[in-house]
Amino acid sequence: MQITSREFQALAADVDDLHNESMKTFAEETAELHLDAYKASRRTFMAGSAGLVGAVAIGSALVLPGLSQRVAAAGLDDKTIAGYAQSVELAAVAVYTMAAPLLTSATLPVAQMFLAHHQAHADAFGAVAGDKAVKAPNAKLVAAVGPTLAGLKTEADALGFAFVLEGQAAYTYAAALTLLQDPAYAAATATILPIEAQHQTVLGIALGKKVTDVFPTGAFESSALGDGTDPLKGLDPATFG
Amino acid sequence: MSNNDLNNEEIRRQLRSIDAMNKEAMPMWRNALTRMFGDPNMSTDDKAALLGVPAPGRRDIFKMGGAAIAGAALLAACGSDDKKSATTTASTVAPTTSVASTTAATTAATTGATTPATEGSTAATEGSTATTDGGGNMDLTLAKTAASLEKLAVDVYGTAAALLTTPAVLDAAKLFAGHHQMHLDALNGVITGAGGKAVTEQNKAVFNALIKPSLDKAKSESDALMIAVALEEAAAQTYTFAGGALSTPELRSTIMTIGGVEARHAAVLRMVALAMTPFDVFPDKRAFFPGDNPLAAIDGALIS
Numbered sequence: 069m070q071i072t073s074r075e076f077q078a079l080a081a082d083v084d085d086l087h088n089e090s091m092k093t094f095a096e097e098t099a100e101l102h103l104d105a106y107k108a109s110r111r112t113f114m115a116g117s118a119g120l121v122g123a124v125a126i127g128s129a130l131v132l133p134g135l136s137q138r139v140a141a142a143g144l145d146d147k148t149i150a151g152y153a154q155s156v157e158l159a160a161v162a163v164y165t166m167a168a169p170l171l172t173s174a175t176l177p178v179a180q181m182f183l184a185h186h187q188a189h190a191d192a193f194g195a196v197a198g199d200k201a202v203k204a205p206n207a208k209l210v211a212a213v214g215p216t217l218a219g220l221k222t223e224a225d226a227l228g229f230a231f232v233l234e235g236q237a238a239y240t241y242a243a244a245l246t247l248l249q250d251p252a253y254a255a256a257t258a259t260i261l262p263i264e265a266q267h268q269t270v271l272g273i274a275l276g277k278k279v280t281d282v283f284p285t286g287a288f289e290s291s292a293l294g295d296g297t298d299p300l301k302g303l304d305p306a307t308f309g
Numbered sequence: 310m311s312n313n314d315l316n317n318e319e320i321r322r323q324l325r326s327i328d329a330m331n332k333e334a335m336p337m338w339r340n341a342l343t344r345m346f347g348d349p350n351m352s353t354d355d356k357a358a359l360l361g362v363p364a365p366g367r368r369d370i371f372k373m374g375g376a377a378i379a380g381a382a383l384l385a386a387c388g389s390d391d392k393k394s395a396t397t398t399a400s401t402v403a404p405t406t407s408v409a410s411t412t413a414a415t416t417a418a419t420t421g422a423t424t425p426a427t428e429g430s431t432a433a434t435e436g437s438t439a440t441t442d443g444g445g446n447m448d449l450t451l452a453k454t455a456a457s458l459e460k461l462a463v464d465v466y467g468t469a470a471a472l473l474t475t476p477a478v479l480d481a482a483k484l485f486a487g488h489h490q491m492h493l494d495a496l497n498g499v500i501t502g503a504g505g506k507a508v509t510e511q512n513k514a515v516f517n518a519l520i521k522p523s524l525d526k527a528k529s530e531s532d533a534l535m536i537a538v539a540l541e542e543a544a545a546q547t548y549t550f551a552g553g554a555l556s557t558p559e560l561r562s563t564i565m566t567i568g569g570v571e572a573r574h575a576a577v578l579r580m581v582a583l584a585m586t587p588f589d590v591f592p593d594k595r596a597f598f599p600g601d602n603p604l605a606a607i608d609g610a611l612i613s
Contacts, residue, residue, distance in 0.1 A: 255553020
């Protein structure tokens with residue numbers, strides 16, 4: 069699969085406004101990053117639930133009776149999950165922004181569209197997170213990916229990094245759906261998960277990956293959570309919350 | 310347009326690999342279906358939502374939307390428990406793009422208490438769904454209707470195959486027809502397990518109302534592939550709707566682990582088979598997958 073420069077250049081103007089819109093608040097969010105990192109380090113809302121959530125594997129939701137009750141006992145309410153999702157989306161915005169200098173005019177418009185998507189997702193989650201809404205990207209996640217981001221040298225490196233992150237985002241939402249109690253929150257999350265999955269698919273095809281490789285977890289999206297080092301697992305709030 | 314630099318042999322090899330993964334996944338899907346149809350605590354509305362069919366008292370949220378073929382997979386499979394006559398609608402609703410806009414639909418859709426998943430529930434459900442009035446009968450009706458739609462999909466792929474001139478694309482069509490056949494088999498397993506008769510005929514009412522006009526217009530391989538894309542995207546949209554409508558977090562997550570893959574499937578079809586751009590995967594640069602259920606009620610679509 070190849071995407072021609074002409075095609076992307078022709079579309080660049082169309083998405084430039086989206087990029088500009090999305091970048092309006094980035095500087096402010098970045099400035100607050102370190103402050104939120106301190107605050108985030110004090111949050112313990114996932115205490116005791118990491119092992120439980122991490123045990124959720126592909127398709128296993130059907131055989132985990134009582135999961136919701138145990139999650140509730142761990143203190144993970146829907147607003148908290150929404151706030152966490154918002155912070156992850158804002159981190160994705162930050163990552164795309166940081167990777168942008170490595171992208172050519174051929175790929176930049178697509179990245180900008182994806183960035184705008186993540187900003188929209190963050191806004192959606194933030195709107196329902198109540199007092200759990202955040203103003204900055206997930207500090208722990210940004211810190212965790214920082215060294216890798218700094219080491220990216222080529223456009224392929226950047227797209228490859230985004231490929232993994234998008235998959236992890238999709239898996240995070242599959243896991244989040246096992247936790248969200250309010251159907252309205254679940255409905256919103258359900259409209260976002262396929263977009264992240266398609267992001268990863270598009271990036272994989274643009275990278276020239278085999279078709280099988282754009283289905284990293286096979287016929288089912290993973291609903292497992294991890295510490296960010298496993299590309300086949302979502303981003304565990306126990307690590308990044 | 311983008312260029313496709315994959316040769317036919319490579320595509321075939323990759324499709325075989327996907328097929329293997331699909332076969333591996335099917336037992337899980339069948340298990341989920343069995344549980345859904347066998348769960349006495351899952352309301353008819355929730356099951357209807359899962360299948361993408363109208364449910365009693367919720368007609369307002371079941372509207373036709375999206376591409377014409379979207380109705381093929383979202384089809385108005387049944388009306389209500391009292392089998393009131395239904396009419397076909399062609400109204401278009403805006404895609405769901407925010408939490409706020411999904412709230413009303415899902416709040417209305419999800420009624421009754423949530424029921425935790427029950428381990429090992431598969432065996433216990435057989436023979437239990439067809440014995441009670443109302444919900445029990447509706448379980449079988451929904452299963453039969455869904456099966457008739459899967460059979461329809463198999464038949465549509467078969468018919469569209471006549472338009473496919475690229476060997477690798479034809480292989481893909483056969484592969485996906487095989488997938489739908491496996492879905493049909495899984496549904497029929499549930500139906501026969503509940504004491505019903507396996508469905509072997511396509512849903513003729515839906516075919517006549519929605520599919521036939523599209524197929525009649527198809528003149529090229531691209532036309533046929535667009536029908537396939539629309540079917541896959543409609544399936545993904547159905548699951549997205551169900552992801553907010555089902556009664557338990559466990560079911561909602563399980564459905565979306567499938568819905569996400571359907572969305573990937575559509576993206577691959579667009580970019581690899583149809584050589585479209587990434588922007589074609591996200592119409593109007595949409596940031597949210599449609600969560601409304603584009604559905605039309607069609608007389609005779611209900612298979613009881």
